[in-house]
Amino acid sequence: MTKRVIFRIETGDFNRGFPITLEIRENGKLCAPEVSGTLVEFAEIPTLYQEWKQAYYAWGQDENCRWWRRQIDVPPTIVTHASENSEDRVRNAADKFEQAFNKWLKLSSLEDIQWTLSQTVRGDEFVSFIVQTNHSELQKLPWELWRSLSQRYDNFEVALSIRRVPIRKRLSVPVKILVILGSDENIDIQTDWEILEKTLPGAKLTLLKQPNLGEFKEKLRNQPWDIVFFAGHSATHPEENDARIWLNDQTSLSPQNIERDLQKAVKNGLKVAIFNSCDGLGLARQLEKLQIPHIIVMREPVHDRVAQKFLEHFLNSFAKGKSLQQAVCEARENLRDLEDSSPNASWLPVIFQNPEEPPLVYPKSPFLNLLKQLLISINRSKKLAIWGMGSIALFTLAFVIFPRFQGMLKPDSGRRSIGNRLLIQANANLDKQKGVEAFAKGDYKQAIAHFKSSLIQQPNDPETLIYLNNAQAIKNYLKIAVSVPIGSNLNVSQEILRGVATAQDEINQKGGINGKKLQVEIVNDENNTNIAQKVAQELVKDRAVLGVVGHNASNASLAAAPIYQKGGLVMISPTSTANNLSGSGNYIFRTVLNTKVMAEALSDYAVNKARKTKIVFCYDSQAPDNVSFKDEFLAAFVSKGGKFVPIVCDLSTPNFDPTVAVTGAINSGADGLFILSHIDRLQAAVSVAKANQNRLALFSNSNLYTIKTLETGQQAVKGLALVAPWHPQVNPSFAETIAQKWRGKVGWRSATAYDATGAIIAGLQQGTGRDRLQQTLHSPGFTVPGATGAVTFTPSGDRIGNPVIIQVQSNGSNYEFALVKD
Helix, strand or coil, X not given: CCEEEEEEEXXXXXXXXXXXXXXXXXXXXXXXXXXXXXXXXXXXXXXXHHHHHHHXXXXXXXXXXXXXXXXXXXXXXXXXXXXXXXXXXXXXHHHHHHHHHHHHHHHCECHHHHHXXXXXXXXXXXXXXXXXXXXXXXXXXXXXXXXXXXXXXCCCCEEEECCCCCCCXXXXXXXXXXXXXXXXXXXXXXXHHHHHHHHCCCEEEEEEECCCHHXXXXXXXXXXXXXXXXXXXXXXXXXXXXXXXXXXXXCEECHHXXXXXXXXXXXXXXXXXXXXXXXXXXXXXXXXXXXXXXXEEECCCCEHHHHHHHHHHHHHHHHCCCCHHHHHHHHHHHHHHHCCCCCCHHHXXXXXXXXXXXXXXXXXXXXXXXXXXXXXXXXXXXXXXXXXXXXXXXXXXXXXXXXXXXXXXXXXXXXXXXXCCCCCCCCCCHHHHXXXXXXXXXXXXXXXXXXXXXXXXXXXXXXXXXXXXHHHCCCCEEEEEXXXXXXXXXXHHHHHHHHHHHHHHHHHHCCCECCEEEEEEEEECCCCHHHHHHHHHHHHHCCXXXXXXXXXXXXXXXXXXXXXXXXXXXEEECCCCCHHHCCXXXXXXXXXXXXXXXXXXXXXXXXXXCCCCEEEEXXXXXXXXXXXXXXXXXXXXXXXXXXECCCCCECCCCXXXXXXXXXXXXXXXXXXXXXXCCCCCHHHHHHHHHHHCCCCEEEECHHHCCHHHHHHHHHHHCCCEEEECCCHHHXXXXXXXXXXXXXXXXXXXXXXXXXXXXXHHHHHCCCCCHHHHHXXXXXXXXXXXXXXXXXXXXXXXXXXXXXXXXXXXXXXXXXXXXXXXX
């Protein structure tokens, strides 16, 4: 996961200084409070940059210098004096500017900004830096020279931005690229085309060579493009607010001349504009207004060899999986190899991007993934001789047949069962095993008998009850699926399955849904994003599946949601709280409350009831729901007068030491400790509680509302306050009924899974098609009674409701989750 560091520089000038504000975001949300500073007045900066620019232009006019990609005269404000030592003059001017630039930053009031950065962002993690400003003089500066940051952070790269706009979709195969080769007077741009052709796998390239204006506009607006690439002559106007490109030797145009065509291209999915041409800041300013998410230009005039080397290294890195910003960073480093003959070549590339956009990566070809798997299989085989001609045939089949064969692959991954496969192996008795065997053979009468016998022996086994109902509904049924992490978190899986099984058993005992019994297919996704995507694809292809309850962890739900949305299959997660699941599409819902609602309630409790105002946040930065909760809690906590103590406490860090983290929190004056971890890695959070030894007040969210927390934490988690969507005392009648059914207390996951299944049942009672179910759930009047209250969804698919505060209390030697009453 990439952190994004944004420096917002407001109105000002070099004679008075600039106010500057630091934002640090992770997964789109603040992960530290904003802090401010001041860039002091330093009038020499624009003057020294202009002196370097004059020297650079003079070197460019030297008769020994190769042509650069520029078609207009040197601006009158640039005084050039070509001479034998023109390269030395550029280097001397560059050294003076770089020293002054870093002196300016060092003199500025940036202590709070740099301290917050050092406490929140590790030096070894890739960081996406953005300078957000509409000040043209600041946009000219090569911010990559910021020495204190470039020395601390590996792969330091800075993008520019002016405004924030909604996020666009990611790139997908095939990547559609419109390539424009413009005027080539005295320059070599054919090489750019050759680099593009050989470098980008899975790309669909369309070439326009010196097109006329009509041809260019027609192609731009009437076909969807992911990337537009231009090579040729260009230049920024002297007033710096516009620029021109030369389509051919007679025709030039400004982005303003094709504004409507570019707007249509953006609407059709344009994500990247690359201008491998001269002096492109004016181009970037115009294109940025049109909300193109990613723009790459050259800051000043650029020579052929520099432009081509940049393009080659950028595309190579981008195609190999590096993000766009990382790829530019690596290409910039390679340009340093040319600086003996092309001074300051590494200063030239500039990125403009929307700060809201996640890192942009080049998509991997499904075919290449298959080929990789085949290679791995071959390499692992000890009988290499056997592969001989057989392996060649296999590769031939993959190359020729795979595109047609992909849609015909067998849909069952072995992770799904309606009763024909045993998914939960733990404590499986003989009757359960025989029931599964009979079900697989189609002997449903014997399966029913064995499942009933198994439930007498193990009445708290939800898998068996679901299979029993499925066997009884084999002739006339409606089918849904539930996806749970059996392989990685059995306790949580069984909690969810108990809620689903209860709802299924209730409706089938009443005769089913309009006379048809409900069948539930259980899926094991292990809370793994790749597996979640695979089973989601299978479920979408299985037209009998009308809806899905799941997934559990937010990372799994976020990975699967786009597949369900594209396939038109309703997904209702009972447990995924990450904010960015909201708005994933109109087929995506959840019955758990979202992070913002629960964070607001917990922050209010921490400040106004627990009276804790200085909190350290320990969390797993690799878990999306952790990141969402951290952002929302800190924002709400600070707004209520609380203070975030910026101690780095990331449970996902290799060799994480909970004792060091707790000691740092105490020494920093904290009075509270927020502990949070991925649902499959609760022991990390419990280890922090144990290191705390009840010294600081503990807070968490519903992830820790599980029996494992009580069993492993015991005295260490006593007093832990957490927020959850439900507690048995919220609905005593339901809690008592379900406790009797399962011979023990159940948690909130059973309640929200019951509500998710109940919502699908209520929707199917209005109509049994996938689209009809989605329309019913989204209808303004839809509501159904549930364990956690009335189930109603917002337009974004979120659940409407109120959370509760729960605290770990002791009852003798036992520990329990008790409801904190108002």
